Amino acid sequence: MANTHEVAFKLNGKDVQVSVVPRELLIHTLRDRLAHTGPHVGCETSHCGACTVDLDGMSVKSCTVLTVQCDGAELFTVEGLQQAGELHAIQQAFHEEHALQCGYCTPGMLIRAWRLLQETPEPTEQDIRYGLAGNLCRCTGYQNIVKAVQSAARKVADHKVAAQAPSA
Amino acid sequence: MGDMTELKAREDKLQGTGTSMLRKEDARFIRGQGSYVDDIQLPGMLFGALVRSPHAHARIKSIDKAAAKAVPGVVAVLTADDLKPVKLHWMPTLGGDVQAVLADGKVCFQYQEVAMVLATDRYAAADGAALVEVDYEELPAIVDPKKAMAPDAPVIREDIAEKKEVGHGPRTHPNHIFTWEAGDKAAADAAFATAAVTVREEILNPRVHPCPLEPCGCVASFDKGTGALTVYMTTQAPHLVRTVLAMLSGIPESKIRVVAGDIGGGFGNKVPVYPGYVVAIVASIVTGVPVKWIETRIENISTTGFARDYHGVGELAADADGRIKALRFTALADHGAFNSHVSATKFPAGLFSICTGSYAIPNAYARVDAVYTNKAPGGVAYRCSLRVTEAIYLIERMVDVLAQKLGLDKAEIRRRNFVQAEQFPYTTAFGWTLDSGNYHPALEKVLQACDYEGLRREQAARRADPNAPTLMGIGLATFTEILGAGPTSVCDILGIGLFDSCEIRVHPTGAAIARMGTMSQGQGHATTYAQIIATELGLPASDIVVEEGDTDKAPYGAGTWGSRSTPVSGAATAQAARKIRDKARKIAAHLLEVAEGDLEWEIDRFTVKGNPSQWKTMKEICMVAHTGNLPAGMEPGLNAVTYYDPPNMTYPFGAYLCVVDVDKFTGEVKMRRFYALDDCGTRINPMIIEGQIHGGLTEAFAVAMGQQMPFDEAGNHLGNTLLDYFLPTAMETPHWETDYTVTPSPHHPIGAKGVAESPHVGGIPCMSNAVIDAFAHLGVTHMDMPHSAWRVWQKCNELGINKRQTP
Numbered sequence: 001m002a003n004t005h006e007v008a009f010k011l012n013g014k015d016v017q018v019s020v021v022p023r024e025l026l027i028h029t030l031r032d033r034l035a036h037t038g039p040h041v042g043c044e045t046s047h048c049g050a051c052t053v054d055l056d057g058m059s060v061k062s063c064t065v066l067t068v069q070c071d072g073a074e075l076f077t078v079e080g081l082q083q084a085g086e087l088h089a090i091q092q093a094f095h096e097e098h099a100l101q102c103g104y105c106t107p108g109m110l111i112r113a114w115r116l117l118q119e120t121p122e123p124t125e126q127d128i129r130y131g132l133a134g135n136l137c138r139c140t141g142y143q144n145i146v147k148a149v150q151s152a153a154r155k156v157a158d159h160k161v162a163a164q165a166p167s168a
Numbered sequence: 169m170g171d172m173t174e175l176k177a178r179e180d181k182l183q184g185t186g187t188s189m190l191r192k193e194d195a196r197f198i199r200g201q202g203s204y205v206d207d208i209q210l211p212g213m214l215f216g217a218l219v220r221s222p223h224a225h226a227r228i229k230s231i232d233k234a235a236a237k238a239v240p241g242v243v244a245v246l247t248a249d250d251l252k253p254v255k256l257h258w259m260p261t262l263g264g265d266v267q268a269v270l271a272d273g274k275v276c277f278q279y280q281e282v283a284m285v286l287a288t289d290r291y292a293a294a295d296g297a298a299l300v301e302v303d304y305e306e307l308p309a310i311v312d313p314k315k316a317m318a319p320d321a322p323v324i325r326e327d328i329a330e331k332k333e334v335g336h337g338p339r340t341h342p343n344h345i346f347t348w349e350a351g352d353k354a355a356a357d358a359a360f361a362t363a364a365v366t367v368r369e370e371i372l373n374p375r376v377h378p379c380p381l382e383p384c385g386c387v388a389s390f391d392k393g394t395g396a397l398t399v400y401m402t403t404q405a406p407h408l409v410r411t412v413l414a415m416l417s418g419i420p421e422s423k424i425r426v427v428a429g430d431i432g433g434g435f436g437n438k439v440p441v442y443p444g445y446v447v448a449i450v451a452s453i454v455t456g457v458p459v460k461w462i463e464t465r466i467e468n469i470s471t472t473g474f475a476r477d478y479h480g481v482g483e484l485a486a487d488a489d490g491r492i493k494a495l496r497f498t499a500l501a502d503h504g505a506f507n508s509h510v511s512a513t514k515f516p517a518g519l520f521s522i523c524t525g526s527y528a529i530p531n532a533y534a535r536v537d538a539v540y541t542n543k544a545p546g547g548v549a550y551r552c553s554l555r556v557t558e559a560i561y562l563i564e565r566m567v568d569v570l571a572q573k574l575g576l577d578k579a580e581i582r583r584r585n586f587v588q589a590e591q592f593p594y595t596t597a598f599g600w601t602l603d604s605g606n607y608h609p610a611l612e613k614v615l616q617a618c619d620y621e622g623l624r625r626e627q628a629a630r631r632a633d634p635n636a637p638t639l640m641g642i643g644l645a646t647f648t649e650i651l652g653a654g655p656t657s658v659c660d661i662l663g664i665g666l667f668d669s670c671e672i673r674v675h676p677t678g679a680a681i682a683r684m685g686t687m688s689q690g691q692g693h694a695t696t697y698a699q700i701i702a703t704e705l706g707l708p709a710s711d712i713v714v715e716e717g718d719t720d721k722a723p724y725g726a727g728t729w730g731s732r733s734t735p736v737s738g739a740a741t742a743q744a745a746r747k748i749r750d751k752a753r754k755i756a757a758h759l760l761e762v763a764e765g766d767l768e769w770e771i772d773r774f775t776v777k778g779n780p781s782q783w784k785t786m787k788e789i790c791m792v793a794h795t796g797n798l799p800a801g802m803e804p805g806l807n808a809v810t811y812y813d814p815p816n817m818t819y820p821f822g823a824y825l826c827v828v829d830v831d832k833f834t835g836e837v838k839m840r841r842f843y844a845l846d847d848c849g850t851r852i853n854p855m856i857i858e859g860q861i862h863g864g865l866t867e868a869f870a871v872a873m874g875q876q877m878p879f880d881e882a883g884n885h886l887g888n889t890l891l892d893y894f895l896p897t898a899m900e901t902p903h904w905e906t907d908y909t910v911t912p913s914p915h916h917p918i919g920a921k922g923v924a925e926s927p928h929v930g931g932i933p934c935m936s937n938a939v940i941d942a943f944a945h946l947g948v949t950h951m952d953m954p955h956s957a958w959r960v961w962q963k964c965n966e967l968g969i970n971k972r973q974t975p
Contacts, residue, residue, distance in 0.1 A: 023291065037207040038200020040432065042381045043465045047890035050381055078200035091198040095190060098859045102690025103197030104381045104432030110198065129898040136890070138381050138433050139690045141862030142898040 685725010
């Protein structure tokens with residue numbers, strides 16, 4: 001299809017440029033063109049959150065965002081959470097609290113939880129459950145995910161890490 | 169012997185059985201580096217999209233591919249006619265039936281596979297699929313299984329209408345699949361005839377879907393040069409699938425490689441072979457390039473393995489004290505348009521015959537009649553082993569119904585009927601031998617932890633107050649699971665025995681690799697198996713790599729479903745490790761110049777009895793095994809492979825308690841408390857076990873409180889997206905409390921029983937029992953799942969309790 005658009009955005013701190021047809025979904029650009037296979041497709045209706053990425057400071061479902069809408073945007077995916085080879089506090093907490101099983105929802109959960117902690121640095125259990133309600137998990141029953149976010153919040157408060165955007 | 173601190177330090181280093189070792193598999197997932205099937209990109213790969221039927225029952229008059237083929241990027245459109253020359257338009261199913269890969273002249277359920285469009289990318293494939301023009305002549309559809317065997321019912325499967333016999337008896341109607349019976353009907357009938365009390369209920373296990381977050385899919389790659397086929401796919405049973413593919417395609421099994429990378433949840437949904445896989449494989453063989461097929465969520469919910477759809481009738485006969493004398497269970501099973509239910513060949517209705525549960529019931533009879541309807545095929549054992557969920561749901565509901573009729577407390581009726589600790593191994597009226605159990609202490613522990621008596625008093629006070637805005641329900645479930653399928657003598661799939669395997673290779677440095685016939689979908693196998701090996705071999709679990717899912721590497725096994733990994737492959741692992749340890753002992757004896765019998769195993773080494781300063785560590789022995797100084801005639805190396813066919817199933821059990829508050833005016837059910845005590849024998853990784861229980865309870869909550877797959881009269885699916893189909897979020901999922909007792913399996917090498925399905929099997933009846941208990945004082949004996957606010961409100965309305973009382 002000849003009708004392509006040049007789209008430029010920052011992905012995990014790096015400038016990228018892609019040439020896409022208007023209907024291409026962000027999740028496909030990320031996964032198929034840019035080899036960022038962390039975000040996954042689960043439902044195609046914005047419900048499951050496996051494809052969650054951070055777009056200009058907001059958690060969005062990349063299965064229902066058009067890539068052309070992202071021109072000039074700043075995007076973060078799970079691949080950007082790790083800093084200089086060090087796991088982010090939220091990644092560490094998910095591991096320590098056994099907050100994942102099959103791992104399919106995990107990238108979306110992590111990037112959403114990372115944003116949640118910036119929106120609400122000292123979340124209650126209710127804040128966390130409400131804040132993660134757009135991300136489904138079929139394996140864990142959420143209990144350990146809640147614990148992980150609480151633990152990460154404490155770590156962040158101690159080390160002041162999640163307030164910064166991760167760099168590439 | 170070293171001092172205790174030193175021994176403890178050595179033991180801790182291993183992170184063996186009993187340790188909550190953090191998962192080895194997490195590292196890639198938390199970095200977004202998992203490798204799921206849709207992550208696979210091969211050069212020149214085409215994308216396949218399926219054209220599916222809008223009708224539940226219709227004849228195909230013609231298919232016009234022209235418009236689809238004109239779409240830029242579309243390479244080919246395949247229909248049944250294209251599959252016929254390679255004889256792949258029909259395939260065998262795991263239920264012993266055949267299923268159309270692409271509809272052959274007629275469609276039998278909505279969304280049935282009709283054609284596949286192959287294109288250079290997924291967008292072009294979708295465009296093409298929308299433009300394939302199929303001319304249908306609609307036929308009357310059967311939606312209600314109760315009408316399937318009416319004399320004038322339309323024949324769904326004309327291809328086998330003339331078939332008179334099935335494996336388990338004569339077919340009595342063209343829409344009849346099988347009738348399967350277990351137990352002793354005459355004995356059960358006789359007990360019913362003389363019983364002091366009998367109860368009967370119609371109990372539905374509605375059609376639900378396991379709905380893992382990752383849909384199904386595959387990448388098929390046929391190499392014309394070598395004639396070898398590689399298929400990357402979402403499968404819980406790679407070896408079984410390879411065998412089926414070989415039978416289907418005629419390609420030698422040794423030239424087929426099935427690779428299951430990371431799997432985004434299975435829950436039974438990823439056991440069967442689906443038409444999409446087969447068409448993608450054919451397409452790769454035909455085009456000579458790799459073909460990817462990934463289903464959408466709509467396709468996943470509406471066409472891949474659903475679960476349940478058992479329309480049951482339960483009956484109990486008891487004496488006046490509530491001691492159960494006999495049980496009769498019958499069920500009408502809606503298997504959809506093709507019998508592709510995953511069942512053991514020897515038991516077409518699976519382990520439905522565990523329906524005596526935890527109780528010593530002397531007489532029992534079960535019967536399942538399965539019928540075809542115009543619904544999707546592929547019934548799977550959703551987070552249970554082959555229909556044990558249906559069985560336990562029935563008995564746990566019926567025990568409550570009996571208690572209610574007798575005015576007996578629901579804990580007391582369970583105490584009176586439990587198999588006693590001293591009766592194990594206990595053979596049930598259906599012939600299964602429960603290996604071990606200790607039911608009374610488990611129940612008492614739960615009752616005490618939750619202050620059952622206090623809850624009962626609170627409930628009595630609530631019931632006495634007609635102005636209370638909420639009803640209070642207390643649910644109990646005391647269940648026994650049947651896991652570890654299974655002894656090949658009683659359990660197989662397509663005739664293949666359900667053994668499993670482990671191959672361990674220990675390297676000179678003491679690091680080891682273990683390859684298994686099972687396949688993890690998130691259960692933490694890489695950690696659990698490594699911990700078993702760590703304990704058996706005295707090598708640190710962190711140095712042991714576990715690989716599964718690649719049929720070129722792993723020994724043959726039946727895969728991961730029915731919680732069989734720990735009971736079967738876990739046993740194979742322990743036995744393979746013990747073979748290696750036996751050889752290591754010989755080497756140690758040789759090196760220390762003592763007889764084997766003079767050595768004892770101590771955590772990570774062999775020490776000389778009576779001379780504890782003399783030892784050889786396992787790590788030292790690993791090096792020696794590869795460098796020389798071996799006993800005369802001994803082969804170098806430390807490898808072993810074990811194929812383990814268990815002598816019996818394992819029978820984990822549990823006692824669950826649930827407290828709910830039901831809003832009389834809105835019908836909303838609030839789960840105030842859920843306490844789950846599980847006994848799965850030896851606990852390998854308590855952290856992983858607890859995680860599995862949380863997940864199983866959450867799936868139980870979804871089934872009990874909100875899931876169903878509704879159809880209209882024409883067979884249209886009325887809810888196949890996550891907009892319609894209930895998957896609980898963090899908001900509505902309750903908080904789970906867990907507890908345990910330990911009753912090891914006497915026949916498993918390390919006493920482990922398997923656990924991940926128990927919370928689903930026990931959780932569903934416990935939640936249902938709680939909701940129904942809230943209405944028990946109003947004369948309600950049963951309400952079908954799901955207990956959604958709408959349905960519960962309907963019950964409140966019917967009972968007239970949603971009216972404000974005027975003072």
